[in-house]
Amino acid sequence: MSIESERREPLLSVDGLSVTFTGRSSLFGRADPLVAVSNVSFEIGRGETLGLVGESGSGKSTTGRGILGLVPASFGSVHLDGVEITGLGRRELRDQRRNMQMVFQDPYSSLDPSSPIGESIAEPLIVHESMSRDDAQRRVAELLERVGLTANHRQRYPYEFSGGQRQRVAIARAIALNPKLVVCDEAVSALDVSTQNQVINLLEELRTDFGIAYLFIAHDLAVVRHISDRVAVMYLGRIVEIGPTTRIFDDPKHPYTEALLSASPIPHPRRQRERSRILLPGDLPDPRRPPSGCTFRTRCAHAMDVCAEVEPGPVQVAGGGEVRCHLHGPGTPTETPVSVGGVA
Ligand SMILES: Nc1ncnc2c1ncn2[C@@H]1O[C@H](COP(=O)(O)OP(=O)(O)OP(=O)(O)O)[C@@H](O)[C@H]1O
Numbered sequence: 001m002s003i004e005s006e007r008r009e010p011l012l013s014v015d016g017l018s019v020t021f022t023g024r025s026s027l028f029g030r031a032d033p034l035v036a037v038s039n040v041s042f043e044i045g046r047g048e049t050l051g052l053v054g055e056s057g058s059g060k061s062t063t064g065r066g067i068l069g070l071v072p073a074s075f076g077s078v079h080l081d082g083v084e085i086t087g088l089g090r091r092e093l094r095d096q097r098r099n100m101q102m103v104f105q106d107p108y109s110s111l112d113p114s115s116p117i118g119e120s121i122a123e124p125l126i127v128h129e130s131m132s133r134d135d136a137q138r139r140v141a142e143l144l145e146r147v148g149l150t151a152n153h154r155q156r157y158p159y160e161f162s163g164g165q166r167q168r169v170a171i172a173r174a175i176a177l178n179p180k181l182v183v184c185d186e187a188v189s190a191l192d193v194s195t196q197n198q199v200i201n202l203l204e205e206l207r208t209d210f211g212i213a214y215l216f217i218a219h220d221l222a223v224v225r226h227i228s229d230r231v232a233v234m235y236l237g238r239i240v241e242i243g244p245t246t247r248i249f250d251d252p253k254h255p256y257t258e259a260l261l262s263a264s265p266i267p268h269p270r271r272q273r274e275r276s277r278i279l280l281p282g283d284l285p286d287p288r289r290p291p292s293g294c295t296f297r298t299r300c301a302h303a304m305d306v307c308a309e310v311e312p313g314p315v316q317v318a319g320g321g322e323v324r325c326h327l328h329g330p331g332t333p334t335e336t337p338v339s340v341g342g343v344a
């Protein structure tokens, strides 16, 4: 493959991904299936950071988990570096896992509280690379130094570290096998602001040094704005808007994006004063029974008749990206897949 075509091919392609959780059966029958991620498509380039935002329950974590194959897709496909991830068997998926890793808000999701951290970091090296214990220990020392800790930390247990240090350990484990993509799911959300900045600087250095791409899921829009090249906005399992970070923040097109941004302070006192906060009426609708047409219409100040009838398709936005909103045109009609049972 030529360098040109390598550049053009995205690292990650998510195409019409849906993830459905089936309800538990009970005495009262089976609950409706919940489509947590519905027909989601986007790409991430090599070394690129895509921010993913949206209120709690909008499907951000499930999107990340769907990409890594941690929850099965009910529709659609995910390709990483040309390899289709969806539908891989357990073993093949385990082999692919080296290329894509996840860092969680709670580092204990990947660190065993009862083992010295050196062992947790060495584990993927021993499992995937069949490294000898000595080689793995040498590599662990290197990794710890790379994330701003020292080789001596190997013997310590997770509880002996501060929150920021523990997140550095989780990052060292995540990058041990030189992944191409790291999904950061609220990875800095539990940290205080100055520790947050240090960990973000580390993630940016790793991106520069190793060309790692990130799907960066976070509530804090200021953090997302700082780290992301592009941003995707999710509402009730759908991506309603996506585009370059500056375009999304300076010229949001979707009423939901506008509302989300209006609730977050901007580093510009005059513009902050001029901007009024848009309060959304009501709560996120029950995802088991989403509104017809545009799922945002029940909370949208601009809802029109068509919004209840037709789910808006993607419309290209001047300045980059796409929006799904009838205010901006009919878009390309999308066929919302009908959810099927028997998954997840
Ligand atoms: N294992 C599961 N079984 C059933 N439903 C689930 C499961 N995991 C998530 N859900 C549901 O899927 C929807 C999306 O959840 P998800 O955790 O992806 O949202 P999120 O955007 O990450 O939210 P938060 O910001 O709170 O982390 C929610 O309605 C949630 O209740």
Ligand SMILES: [Mg+2]
Pocket (backbone or CB within 6 Å): 060, 061, 062, 185
């Ligand atoms: Mg989440």
